[in-house]
Amino acid sequence: MFTGIIELIAEVVKVENEGSNVHITLTSTITNELKIDQSVAHNGVCLTVVAINGDEYTVTAIKETLDKSNIGLLAVGSKVNMERCLKVGARLDGHMVQGHVDQTAKCVEVKEEKGSFVYTFKHKQTQGMTVEKGSVCVNGVSLTVVNSKGTSFSVAIIPYTHEHTNFHEFKEGTVVNIEYDILGKYISKMFLNNI
Numbered sequence: 001m002f003t004g005i006i007e008l009i010a011e012v013v014k015v016e017n018e019g020s021n022v023h024i025t026l027t028s029t030i031t032n033e034l035k036i037d038q039s040v041a042h043n044g045v046c047l048t049v050v051a052i053n054g055d056e057y058t059v060t061a062i063k064e065t066l067d068k069s070n071i072g073l074l075a076v077g078s079k080v081n082m083e084r085c086l087k088v089g090a091r092l093d094g095h096m097v098q099g100h101v102d103q104t105a106k107c108v109e110v111k112e113e114k115g116s117f118v119y120t121f122k123h124k125q126t127q128g129m130t131v132e133k134g135s136v137c138v139n140g141v142s143l144t145v146v147n148s149k150g151t152s153f154s155v156a157i158i159p160y161t162h163e164h165t166n167f168h169e170f171k172e173g174t175v176v177n178i179e180y181d182i183l184g185k186y187i188s189k190m191f192l193n194n195i
Helices: 063-068 159-164 182-192
Strands: 008-018 021-027 039-042 045-053 056-061 079-084 103-113 116-122 135-138 141-146 152-157 175-180
Touching: 008 056, 021 045, 103 152, 116 159, 135 152, 152 159, 175 182
Parallel strands: none
Antiparallel strands: 008 021, 008 079, 021 056, 039 045, 039 079, 045 056, 103 116, 103 175, 116 152, 135 141, 135 175, 141 152
16 A cells, blocks of 8 residues: 655656566665565555565566556666555555556646646546546555546645656657555445445
């Protein structure tokens, strides 16, 4: 489990394909604190650390992950939002995030509003998965939905989040990972199945 509060930005230093899997090696300032077999969210995708070498560590993405996320688009030099899993007994500053991406979305607008930023994302039709003032996770960042529509929503970003996540690199056309709020997903399924 994660909270959607990004710890730091890691940088991709190597991408290696093996069959349908992709091994991604990154460097970070906390690599020395990581352990093999640890779950770490990368742009909101929960991936397992499989190797550590100095200040570099490697994670592996399988076909299911590559099909549902933007992880397959990473290249050497890509900046990745990174969050280690939640510690029991720690404060929950964001919202409950599983690290299981539902789908990707495309950034269709970035608007600066005298110090803050509003990003609008277009996604596949998923009726009722975002609600006004509800929670959503974009590239692993816990955010509040504004302007929720059938196939799009917006989020407003404070300057700190803009600078300390990879949001400052987003532009029109950027593909991001979306994880909808877990409670909203269960409620939606109940209504769809008439439970």
